[in-house]
Amino acid sequence: xxxxxxxxxxxxxxxxxxxxxxxxxxxxxxxxxxxxxxxxxxxxxxxxxxxxxxxxxxxxxxxxxxxxxxxxxxxxxxxxxxxxxxxxxxxxxxxxxxxxxxxxxxxxxxxxxxx
Amino acid sequence: xxxxxxxxxxxxxxxxxxxxxxxxxxxxxxxxxxxxxxxxxxxxxxxxxxxxxxxxxxxxxxxxxxxxxxxxxxxxxxxxxxxxxxxxxxxxxxxxxxxxxxxxxxx
Numbered sequence: 001x002x003x004x005x006x007x008x009x010x011x012x013x014x015x016x017x018x019x020x021x022x023x024x025x026x027x028x029x030x031x032x033x034x035x036x037x038x039x040x041x042x043x044x045x046x047x048x049x050x051x052x053x054x055x056x057x058x059x060x061x062x063x064x065x066x067x068x069x070x071x072x073x074x075x076x077x078x079x080x081x082x083x084x085x086x087x088x089x090x091x092x093x094x095x096x097x098x099x100x101x102x103x104x105x106x107x108x109x110x111x112x113x114x115x
Numbered sequence: 116x117x118x119x120x121x122x123x124x125x126x127x128x129x130x131x132x133x134x135x136x137x138x139x140x141x142x143x144x145x146x147x148x149x150x151x152x153x154x155x156x157x158x159x160x161x162x163x164x165x166x167x168x169x170x171x172x173x174x175x176x177x178x179x180x181x182x183x184x185x186x187x188x189x190x191x192x193x194x195x196x197x198x199x200x201x202x203x204x205x206x207x208x209x210x211x212x213x214x215x216x217x218x219x220x221x222x
Contacts, residue, residue, distance in 0.1 A: 002158070004158075033209060033210075035212075041214070042200075042202060042212030042213050042214055043159065043210075043212045044212070045209050045211060048209055056209055058209075088156075090158050090159070092158070092159075100145075100147065100207050101166070103164070104151075104161060104210060106159045107158050108156075108158050109158055
Protein backbone atom coordinates (compact mmCIF):
# COMPACT_ATOMS: atom_id res chain seq x y z
CA UNK A 1 0.00 0.00 0.00
CA UNK A 2 1.73 3.16 -1.25
CA UNK A 3 -0.86 5.75 -0.31
CA UNK A 4 -1.10 6.87 -3.95
CA UNK A 5 -4.49 6.35 -5.56
CA UNK A 6 -5.49 6.76 -9.20
CA UNK A 7 -8.87 7.00 -10.86
CA UNK A 8 -10.44 5.59 -12.84
CA UNK A 9 -8.82 2.16 -12.97
CA UNK A 10 -9.97 1.54 -16.53
CA UNK A 11 -11.19 3.84 -19.27
CA UNK A 12 -12.23 3.43 -22.90
CA UNK A 13 -12.15 6.40 -25.26
CA UNK A 14 -12.46 7.01 -28.98
CA UNK A 15 -9.71 8.47 -31.18
CA UNK A 16 -9.84 12.27 -31.18
CA UNK A 17 -11.46 12.56 -27.76
CA UNK A 18 -9.93 14.13 -24.66
CA UNK A 19 -9.29 12.37 -21.35
CA UNK A 20 -8.47 13.39 -17.78
CA UNK A 21 -6.80 10.98 -15.39
CA UNK A 22 -6.57 11.70 -11.68
CA UNK A 23 -4.06 10.96 -8.97
CA UNK A 24 -4.03 11.52 -5.22
CA UNK A 25 -0.53 11.63 -3.77
CA UNK A 26 0.67 10.87 -0.28
CA UNK A 27 0.07 13.76 2.09
CA UNK A 28 3.17 15.94 2.29
CA UNK A 29 4.57 14.79 -1.05
CA UNK A 30 5.30 17.88 -3.13
CA UNK A 31 6.34 16.12 -6.32
CA UNK A 32 4.20 14.08 -8.67
CA UNK A 33 5.45 12.34 -11.79
CA UNK A 34 3.43 10.74 -14.57
CA UNK A 35 4.49 7.75 -16.65
CA UNK A 36 3.08 5.95 -19.67
CA UNK A 37 3.57 2.20 -19.92
CA UNK A 38 2.75 0.47 -23.18
CA UNK A 39 2.14 -3.27 -23.15
CA UNK A 40 5.38 -5.18 -22.64
CA UNK A 41 7.48 -2.04 -22.13
CA UNK A 42 8.91 -0.23 -19.13
CA UNK A 43 7.24 2.98 -17.93
CA UNK A 44 8.17 6.10 -19.90
CA UNK A 45 8.48 9.45 -18.13
CA UNK A 46 5.90 12.01 -19.27
CA UNK A 47 6.47 14.94 -16.90
CA UNK A 48 6.94 15.95 -13.30
CA UNK A 49 5.29 18.65 -11.18
CA UNK A 50 6.68 20.25 -8.07
CA UNK A 51 4.48 22.58 -6.03
CA UNK A 52 2.09 23.08 -8.93
CA UNK A 53 4.77 23.91 -11.50
CA UNK A 54 6.05 21.61 -14.25
CA UNK A 55 9.76 21.00 -13.62
CA UNK A 56 10.69 18.29 -16.09
CA UNK A 57 9.25 16.74 -19.21
CA UNK A 58 9.98 13.67 -21.27
CA UNK A 59 9.60 13.21 -25.01
CA UNK A 60 5.83 13.69 -25.18
CA UNK A 61 3.91 16.19 -27.32
CA UNK A 62 2.10 19.24 -25.87
CA UNK A 63 -1.27 17.50 -26.08
CA UNK A 64 -0.13 15.77 -22.89
CA UNK A 65 -0.57 18.28 -20.10
CA UNK A 66 -0.92 18.24 -16.36
CA UNK A 67 -2.05 20.05 -13.29
CA UNK A 68 -1.06 19.72 -9.65
CA UNK A 69 -3.21 21.09 -6.84
CA UNK A 70 -2.33 22.21 -3.30
CA UNK A 71 -4.31 19.32 -1.81
CA UNK A 72 -1.80 16.74 -3.20
CA UNK A 73 -4.06 15.77 -6.08
CA UNK A 74 -3.06 16.01 -9.72
CA UNK A 75 -4.37 15.44 -13.23
CA UNK A 76 -3.01 14.20 -16.53
CA UNK A 77 -4.89 15.51 -19.55
CA UNK A 78 -4.50 14.11 -23.04
CA UNK A 79 -6.12 15.87 -26.00
CA UNK A 80 -6.83 14.52 -29.46
CA UNK A 81 -6.36 10.91 -28.42
CA UNK A 82 -4.53 8.59 -30.80
CA UNK A 83 -4.63 4.81 -30.94
CA UNK A 84 -1.00 4.69 -29.69
CA UNK A 85 -2.05 6.46 -26.50
CA UNK A 86 -3.52 3.16 -25.32
CA UNK A 87 -1.42 2.29 -22.28
CA UNK A 88 -1.23 2.05 -18.51
CA UNK A 89 -0.77 5.53 -17.02
CA UNK A 90 1.03 5.66 -13.71
CA UNK A 91 1.49 8.48 -11.27
CA UNK A 92 4.16 8.53 -8.59
CA UNK A 93 4.75 10.89 -5.69
CA UNK A 94 7.83 11.84 -3.72
CA UNK A 95 8.80 14.36 -1.08
CA UNK A 96 11.08 16.90 -2.66
CA UNK A 97 11.40 18.81 -5.88
CA UNK A 98 14.34 16.96 -7.37
CA UNK A 99 13.04 13.47 -6.60
CA UNK A 100 16.71 12.49 -6.43
CA UNK A 101 17.92 10.18 -3.67
CA UNK A 102 14.29 9.43 -2.91
CA UNK A 103 11.78 6.70 -3.23
CA UNK A 104 8.94 7.14 -5.68
CA UNK A 105 5.60 5.79 -4.54
CA UNK A 106 3.52 4.59 -7.48
CA UNK A 107 -0.19 4.19 -7.82
CA UNK A 108 -1.73 1.14 -9.49
CA UNK A 109 -2.39 3.06 -12.68
CA UNK A 110 -5.21 3.81 -15.08
CA UNK A 111 -5.55 1.48 -18.06
CA UNK A 112 -6.59 3.61 -21.05
CA UNK A 113 -7.86 2.03 -24.23
CA UNK A 114 -8.33 4.20 -27.32
CA UNK A 115 -10.55 2.72 -30.02
CA UNK B 116 20.42 9.54 -18.19
CA UNK B 117 22.72 6.56 -17.83
CA UNK B 118 21.63 3.61 -19.92
CA UNK B 119 21.31 0.34 -18.04
CA UNK B 120 21.63 -3.19 -19.41
CA UNK B 121 19.92 -6.12 -17.73
CA UNK B 122 19.35 -9.74 -18.73
CA UNK B 123 15.93 -10.24 -20.27
CA UNK B 124 14.97 -13.05 -17.92
CA UNK B 125 16.26 -15.14 -15.01
CA UNK B 126 15.05 -18.11 -13.01
CA UNK B 127 15.53 -18.85 -9.34
CA UNK B 128 14.50 -21.68 -7.02
CA UNK B 129 12.31 -20.78 -4.08
CA UNK B 130 14.38 -20.27 -0.93
CA UNK B 131 17.58 -19.59 -2.82
CA UNK B 132 19.22 -16.20 -3.30
CA UNK B 133 18.34 -14.34 -6.48
CA UNK B 134 21.20 -12.23 -7.85
CA UNK B 135 20.10 -9.78 -10.52
CA UNK B 136 22.92 -8.00 -12.39
CA UNK B 137 22.84 -4.59 -14.02
CA UNK B 138 25.39 -2.72 -16.11
CA UNK B 139 25.43 1.08 -16.07
CA UNK B 140 28.84 1.90 -17.52
CA UNK B 141 27.93 5.51 -18.43
CA UNK B 142 26.68 6.45 -14.97
CA UNK B 143 27.71 9.93 -13.84
CA UNK B 144 28.80 11.01 -10.39
CA UNK B 145 25.47 12.31 -9.15
CA UNK B 146 23.25 9.53 -10.52
CA UNK B 147 21.88 7.05 -8.06
CA UNK B 148 21.23 3.39 -8.79
CA UNK B 149 17.61 2.45 -8.11
CA UNK B 150 15.84 -0.87 -8.20
CA UNK B 151 12.09 -1.21 -8.60
CA UNK B 152 9.94 -4.21 -9.37
CA UNK B 153 6.58 -4.55 -11.00
CA UNK B 154 4.16 -7.37 -10.51
CA UNK B 155 1.67 -7.81 -13.31
CA UNK B 156 -0.92 -5.02 -13.58
CA UNK B 157 0.38 -3.15 -10.54
CA UNK B 158 2.49 0.02 -10.26
CA UNK B 159 6.26 -0.34 -9.76
CA UNK B 160 7.36 -0.96 -6.18
CA UNK B 161 10.50 0.60 -4.74
CA UNK B 162 13.10 -1.91 -3.55
CA UNK B 163 16.35 -0.12 -2.77
CA UNK B 164 18.74 2.57 -4.02
CA UNK B 165 22.31 3.70 -3.49
CA UNK B 166 25.06 5.98 -4.75
CA UNK B 167 28.42 4.39 -3.95
CA UNK B 168 28.13 2.19 -0.90
CA UNK B 169 26.44 -1.16 -0.63
CA UNK B 170 22.97 -0.93 0.86
CA UNK B 171 20.69 -3.37 2.67
CA UNK B 172 17.10 -3.11 3.77
CA UNK B 173 14.34 -5.51 4.75
CA UNK B 174 13.70 -6.44 1.12
CA UNK B 175 17.10 -6.77 -0.51
CA UNK B 176 20.78 -5.89 -0.71
CA UNK B 177 22.40 -3.70 -3.33
CA UNK B 178 26.03 -4.26 -4.24
CA UNK B 179 27.63 -1.49 -6.33
CA UNK B 180 31.10 -2.02 -7.80
CA UNK B 181 33.82 0.40 -6.82
CA UNK B 182 33.88 1.99 -10.30
CA UNK B 183 30.04 2.21 -10.15
CA UNK B 184 29.71 0.72 -13.63
CA UNK B 185 27.63 -2.21 -12.48
CA UNK B 186 25.52 -3.39 -9.58
CA UNK B 187 23.76 -6.49 -8.30
CA UNK B 188 20.44 -6.73 -6.53
CA UNK B 189 20.29 -9.65 -4.11
CA UNK B 190 17.05 -11.12 -2.83
CA UNK B 191 18.44 -13.37 -0.10
CA UNK B 192 15.63 -15.94 0.11
CA UNK B 193 13.41 -15.71 -2.94
CA UNK B 194 9.74 -16.64 -2.63
CA UNK B 195 7.09 -17.24 -5.28
CA UNK B 196 5.77 -13.73 -4.57
CA UNK B 197 9.09 -12.29 -5.78
CA UNK B 198 8.21 -13.28 -9.35
CA UNK B 199 8.10 -9.91 -11.13
CA UNK B 200 9.86 -7.61 -13.60
CA UNK B 201 12.86 -5.99 -11.93
CA UNK B 202 14.05 -2.60 -13.19
CA UNK B 203 17.52 -1.21 -12.61
CA UNK B 204 17.71 2.55 -13.14
CA UNK B 205 20.66 4.95 -12.99
CA UNK B 206 19.34 8.46 -13.05
CA UNK B 207 19.10 11.89 -11.46
CA UNK B 208 15.82 13.53 -10.60
CA UNK B 209 13.56 11.29 -12.64
CA UNK B 210 13.47 7.61 -13.41
CA UNK B 211 14.17 6.30 -16.90
CA UNK B 212 12.95 2.71 -17.01
CA UNK B 213 14.38 0.17 -19.42
CA UNK B 214 12.96 -3.25 -20.26
CA UNK B 215 13.91 -4.84 -16.96
CA UNK B 216 14.58 -8.47 -16.02
CA UNK B 217 11.71 -10.92 -15.72
CA UNK B 218 12.52 -12.96 -12.61
CA UNK B 219 10.62 -16.22 -12.25
CA UNK B 220 10.85 -18.01 -8.91
CA UNK B 221 10.13 -21.73 -9.15
CA UNK B 222 8.88 -24.01 -6.35
